[in-house]
Amino acid sequence: MNFEASCEHDLLRETVGDFFARELPEKKIRELDRARKIPRSV
Numbered sequence: 344m345n346f347e348a349s350c351e352h353d354l355l356r357e358t359v360g361d362f363f364a365r366e367l368p369e370k371k372i373r374e375l376d377r378a379r380k381i382p383r384s385v
Contacts, residue, residue: 348356375381
């Protein structure tokens with residue numbers, strides 16, 4: 344079995360990382376976590 348990430352897997356990981364960095368940065372995630380409230384829009 345080959346457990347190495349494929350090119351598609353690497354591309355998906357990069358795309359998801361870019362999306363979260365743009366739409367839901369770490370600072371915002373921490374604020375939501377502290378408030379214990381997650382808006383439905385997320």
